Amino acid sequence: MAAQPNSARRALLFGRRAATPPLRPPWALDEAAFLDACTACGACVERCPERVLVRGAAGYAVFDPRLGECTFCGECERACKPRALARDVSAEPWQLRALAGEACLPRHGVVCSSCRDACPARAIAFPLTARVPLPTVDVDRCNGCGACVGVCPVGAMALSRHATEAA
Ligand code: SF4
Ligand code: SF4
Ligand code: SF4
Incomplete structure (x- = not known):
């Protein structure tokens, strides 16, 4: 201990x-x-x-x-015996949301959708555009589980406390 x-x-x-x-x-x-x-x-x-x-x-x-x-x-x-983690069934476990950063491959013309494929909440979409589609996160669906983070080949996906507030 x-x-x-x-x-x-x-x-x-x-x-x-x-x-x-x-x-x-x-x-x-x-x-x-x-x-x-x-x-x-x-x-x-x-x-x-x-x-x-x-x-x-x-x-x-x-x-x-x-x-x-x-x-x-x-x-x-x-x-957690000291109750530093204290479940409130009426509240979300946290305010984290996924956010793709500047290194995201489609921003640089490379097709990639690994984060969408990994997301159990189906919170990531790639709206069709004339250019390479970019990931967008539905902050109402995303629960910040992090499944999309480790699968990103360039480490562009991260969780942020501010994504919800900024949305
Ligand atoms: S897995 Fe990473 S590089 Fe690929 S689309 Fe998602 S955030 Fe961008
Ligand atoms: S954090 Fe979880 S729910 Fe949110 S976009 Fe990533 S995989 Fe989906
Ligand atoms: S998977 Fe999540 S909820 Fe379960 S023990 Fe690990 S951190 Fe806690």
């Missing part, structure tokens, strides 16, 4: 809150409350059957969609 991070390390993380925090497991509390409650015990990381959770800075759990898809099975939330 990992040692609990001391207050100095925790304060260091709080001091860096201006930077974009890493992606946390589903049902994580807001970043400040998450860091307060989480003991970095690693239980959620060990319990995840998809192996998409890793230990990040100071041992706090991070969701890395490059490793695979979150199926929202809830195992991580059930494993």
Whole structure:
């Protein structure tokens, strides 16, 4: 079992809150409350059957969609005894949405649709245009599972907390 991070390390993380925090497991509390409650015990990381959770800075759990898809099975939330992950059945597990970046192959004239093929929610479409079709994400269908991230051959697909707000 990992040692609990001391207050100095925790304060260091709080001091860096201006930077974009890493992606946390589903049902994580807001970043400040998450860091307060989480003991970095690693239980959620060990319990995840998809192996998409890793230990990040100071041992706090991070969701890395490059490793695979979150199926929202809830195992991580059930494993979290300090309730840093707290399922609210009336709320979404998170606000993450997929977003294709500048490296996306069709932006450079190369046909690709790997992300669409991997999406279990059928949230990615390629509207026909005169040029090579570009991926568009339906933010109402996308649940931020991350299945489209690791399959992108150029690492152009990512999850963003801001996609929903910007839509
Ligand atoms: S909900 Fe399931 S698949 Fe998703 S991070 Fe938690 S344990 Fe892993
Ligand atoms: S898989 Fe990647 S490169 Fe291909 S269309 Fe999707 S975002 Fe673009
Ligand atoms: S994050 Fe999941 S639901 Fe959203 S577009 Fe990617 S594969 Fe589809």
